[in-house]
Structures are given as C-alpha cells and as structure tokens.
Amino acid sequence: MKFMIAVDCEGVACVVGEPGGSLTRSLNMTFAREQATRETNAAICALFQSGATQVVVWDNHGEGANLLFDQLDSRCEIVLGTGFLRRFPRLDASYTGVVMIGYHAKAGTTDGVLAHTYCSAAYRCIRVNGAEVGEIALDGAVAGEFNVPVICVVSDQHGCDEALQHMPWLETVATKEGFGRHCAWSKHPSAVEREIEQAVEHAVATLTEKKPFRFDLPVTMELQFTSWSRCLKAMIRRSGWRLCQAKTLRKTLSTMLEWQC
Numbered sequence: 001m002k003f004m005i006a007v008d009c010e011g012v013a014c015v016v017g018e019p020g021g022s023l024t025r026s027l028n029m030t031f032a033r034e035q036a037t038r039e040t041n042a043a044i045c046a047l048f049q050s051g052a053t054q055v056v057v058w059d060n061h062g063e064g065a066n067l068l069f070d071q072l073d074s075r076c077e078i079v080l081g082t083g084f085l086r087r088f089p090r091l092d093a094s095y096t097g098v099v100m101i102g103y104h105a106k107a108g109t110t111d112g113v114l115a116h117t118y119c120s121a122a123y124r125c126i127r128v129n130g131a132e133v134g135e136i137a138l139d140g141a142v143a144g145e146f147n148v149p150v151i152c153v154v155s156d157q158h159g160c161d162e163a164l165q166h167m168p169w170l171e172t173v174a175t176k177e178g179f180g181r182h183c184a185w186s187k188h189p190s191a192v193e194r195e196i197e198q199a200v201e202h203a204v205a206t207l208t209e210k211k212p213f214r215f216d217l218p219v220t221m222e223l224q225f226t227s228w229s230r231c232l233k234a235m236i237r238r239s240g241w242r243l244c245q246a247k248t249l250r251k252t253l254s255t256m257l258e259w260q261c
C-alpha cells in the first residue's frame, strides 16, 4: 500500500500568520514549519502502523521547501520545490490513498484561518461548474483522476467542513477554530498529533468506504483574478483560457490533469 501525504502549512495547529502579509513572512512561520513536520510524522507513523509499504511526503506550501526534512520519519520519501507540471507529482493509480495535512478553507471563507485558494495575491476565487471551490476539492479531484481517494484531511474547522461537503466519507482532524483570518482557538499541538494518528489509522481500516473524488464532466473552471494585470498575464501565458467576465478566465477541461495553479 502506497500513500502520498500532501502538506500545506496554514492549517496546522497554532498557526494564524499575521495581518498584512503571507504566513511565509510572518514570525509564526518558524513554528508552522516545525508543527507541519510533527503532524506529518504522526500521519507517516500511522500509515506504516497500518501496513503501508511506501509513504511519499509532498511539501506544497509556497516554494515547497518548508518541512524540517531531517526530522521527518526516515521511512518516508520527500517531494519538494516548485516547477512541477501538475499537482501530486508522479501520483498514479498504484497509490492507495492521499492524506492532506495543514490544508485551509477556500478564498473568501468567513473566519477561515488564512483562507485562500492557491496564490492569494493572484486569485480572488476559483469556480468549478459555477461553484466556488478551494484547494481541498481541486487537489482531491487531481488525485481522483487516478482513482486515488483522499482518506483524511487535517485543517481548521472550516477546512474540515469544506472537505466533508465534497467527500463525506473521509476522516477529518480539526486543528483549530477560526475567529477571523488571523485568530483561532487551537487544540494543543500534541493533542492534534495524537488525533491525526487515530484518524489516519481509522481511515486505512475503513479504506473500502473511501471514494475517489471527481467533479462532474466537463469541468468548466473559472479563475477570478485580483487585478486586470494578473488576469491578462495569465491569459497570455496559459493556452485555451478565455475572458468570460471582468478579471475572470474560463476554460473547459477534459481532465483535471490540465489544471496548473
């Protein structure tokens, strides 16, 4: 059994960033990197405990080099950096499942801690088939193209609720409850790590209930940008995307593998 753990940083315990900038440049980032590493280790441990033969960790926040790699469980392999042509590099149908750690709610979520959808400077929101979606669903649908289910999502409460709307069968661990973009009532980091172990073990024990997630075909995506200049630059750079309304590009995709954030 092979698993991939996709790790973002905003959704881990006791991480809220600070107003006026990205998490990456905040004082809270040092702790975010440490805690993302510990939460990832909890998931790795539970996966091997449950019979995994291979666990690949994909560090996907910002520039993709956030985890304290030497402190990760030495049984895992690590995918890092930027420039991959698609989400979930090299994930294929040989994988049994995906675990998401540190994920966050979609752009515009009220009281979602650090809520955004991919690059907050670029996208005001992303819609699929007319509905606003976030990274949990978009990434889940990429894994779904290979028939690989997301089995567990670790995020703030709003991110967990969002995950369950799309994939009601998966396990969730809510790390904290947002009171605003930069404030939260968080569980203790150690308590979250214990919950992750239990949730991931339960997720593997109930694998037959977990389903790959797919959007209804054809997938019509709309990218609403924060500015005209970002929108026009993207239109020049990306093939097949057409302007459909102010600052918004639309394309109908035959597969989510065409999606590059």
Ligand SMILES: [Zn+2]
Pocket (backbone or CB within 6 Å): 008, 009, 010, 060, 061, 062
């Ligand atoms: Zn992130």
